[in-house]
Amino acid sequence: MTTVDVKQVVAKHIVSPKGFTAAGMHCGVKHKKKDLALLFSEVPASVAGVFTTNAIKAAPVVVTKETIYDSRTLQAVVLNSGNANACTGKQGLADAKQMQQLVADKFMIPANTVGVCSTGVIGQHLPMEPIIKGIQEIELGDSVEHGVHFAEALLTTDTVMKNTAYTVMIDNKEVTIAGTAKGSGMIEPNMATMLGVITTDAKIDSDTLQTLLAAATNVTFNAITVDGDTSTNDTVLALANGLAGNESLTPEHADWDAFKEAFRLVSQDLAKMIAKDGEGATKLIETTVIGAATNEEAIKIAKTVVGSPLVKTAVFGNDANWGRILAAVGYSGCAIDPTNVFIKIGDEAVVDGGEPLDFSEAYLLEYLKQPEIKIVVDLHVGEGQGKAWGCDLTYDYVQINATYRS
Structure with missing residues (x-):
């Protein structure tokens, strides 16, 4: 290229x-x-x-x-x-x-x-x-x-x-x-x-x-x-x-x-x-999906992850709850093989082959306090890849939208 x-x-x-x-x-x-x-x-x-x-x-x-x-x-x-x-x-x-x-x-x-x-x-x-x-x-x-x-x-x-x-x-x-x-x-x-x-x-x-x-x-x-x-x-x-x-x-x-x-x-x-700059947001979440069936499915899966209210609240609370990420991948409606999924948060691998890995809770606690959080999902299904961006879900989001007209 x-x-x-x-x-x-x-x-x-x-x-x-x-x-x-x-x-x-x-x-x-x-x-x-x-x-x-x-x-x-x-x-x-x-x-x-x-x-x-x-x-x-x-x-x-x-x-x-x-x-x-x-x-x-x-x-x-x-x-x-x-x-x-x-x-x-x-x-x-x-x-x-x-x-x-x-x-x-x-x-x-x-x-x-x-x-x-x-x-x-x-x-x-x-x-x-x-x-x-x-x-x-x-x-x-x-x-x-x-x-x-x-x-x-x-x-x-x-x-x-x-x-x-x-x-x-x-x-x-x-x-x-x-x-x-x-x-x-x-x-x-x-x-x-x-x-x-x-x-x-x-x-x-x-x-x-x-x-x-x-x-x-x-x-x-x-x-x-x-x-x-x-x-x-x-x-x-x-x-x-x-x-x-x-x-x-x-x-x-x-x-x-x-x-x-x-x-x-x-x-x-x-x-x-x-x-x-999402309303009330404190963090940008970037999810990269590789190994998807197509580029379109990679973007769809990545967007499902960053759009999950449970993922967004976990990131807000500095909680390395990778199960929420895996669940979002699963309900995206795209082609996946649960036994081949790999997930990484920051530099820490948390899932491989669909199974949990030993990881440093201390590292991820500190990492999730950063203003930009990166998640990588490798599906090992095909050659598709894509990214999506979202933000955490905070108390302030509710406050802003509860009083928008006033």
């Missing part, structure tokens, strides 16, 4: 790629914190999107999905936090379309090149007066500060911003891929999760970008879980404006593998940040 040279950007933010500007501000949806974000490309960009599989879809999901499938390009995305505009009927659709039109008027671009995203409380109509005023007043820029403000405006129960960016050489041109996301609870996607925006100055057509985003989603955003709930608003959008000056990217391009890897890394970084 050819080695690719992908470099992480130090000052990483959504406007790291050429030709993008952004901003975030407080307009009044929330009491104090930033709640309105706007992204703009100086030229129309190829676009790809993945959306919630929940049958109940928020108004902005409906509007944006229709928009990108119709126009195949986007030039702007407007996002608000504090109110999901979900389960709001005809008025919700009208409000999402008004946000779209307001941005179109601001930049004098077609309304069908504007995406709309919302996140927050379900079942309440948007307070349109402050949103209208905010869209009219928000001022864009391409500085790190503007990128930070954009990321801040997306947050709900998140405790940290989620930003990443990488550069890669394509046709001897430096291409940048950046991403920003929010997500902390209601994280159990069947396609993507959260609100996420990926920007790149690479030249790539929308169909190829859609295929790339879907593939990256399957091994990153689809491979995380916090609480087993699928949001009504999950959206990930990818915009590529072509301003890096490379030749159009396709799988046949000589530098395709490098671009694909950089894109995957952006998606994986954001996915792991979401899992690590």
Whole structure:
């Protein structure tokens, strides 16, 4: 396999790629914190999107999905936090379309090149007066500060911003891929999760970008879980404006593998940040499964392990209860041979051939106190491999969600 040279950007933010500007501000949806974000490309960009599989879809999901499938390009995305505009009927659709039109008027671009995203409380109509005023007043820029403000405006129960960016050489041109996301609870996607925006100055057509985003989603955003709930608003959008000056990217391009890897890394970084910042979480759990029948089954098994409430609570309590891991593997619905299963927590093997091993309880007690916990499961069934990420389940998760509307 050819080695690719992908470099992480130090000052990483959504406007790291050429030709993008952004901003975030407080307009009044929330009491104090930033709640309105706007992204703009100086030229129309190829676009790809993945959306919630929940049958109940928020108004902005409906509007944006229709928009990108119709126009195949986007030039702007407007996002608000504090109110999901979900389960709001005809008025919700009208409000999402008004946000779209307001941005179109601001930049004098077609309304069908504007995406709309919302996140927050379900079942309440948007307070349109402050949103209208905010869209009219928000001022864009391409500085790190503007990128930070954009990321801040997306947050709900998140405790940290989620930003990443990488550069890669394509046709001897430096291409940048950046991403920003929010997500902390209601994280159990069947396609993507959260609100996420990926920007790149690479030249790539929308169909190829859609295929790339879907593939990256399957091994990153689809491979995380916090609480087993699928949001009504999950959206990930990818915009590529072509301003890096490379030749159009396709799988046949000589530098395709490098671009694909950089894109995957952006998606994986954001996915792991979401899992690590799960509501009330204190630890990131990474499960690697090898020796599965297929790669798809490996990811499914890994996700079953990190999604198990019993595994999550054991990790929170620093309890090396490997039986919970083995049980999750068993009910994953995938092909396994119980007599061939091997499990390792950290550097300590705890199960081999489906039978318990003598291990150091003292080592695992200390290991499980670390902020990142790694579990490896080897099934010895086939060549499939995959990873999934989750977090521990804490008292604070219950507290946060018991008082979310208040």
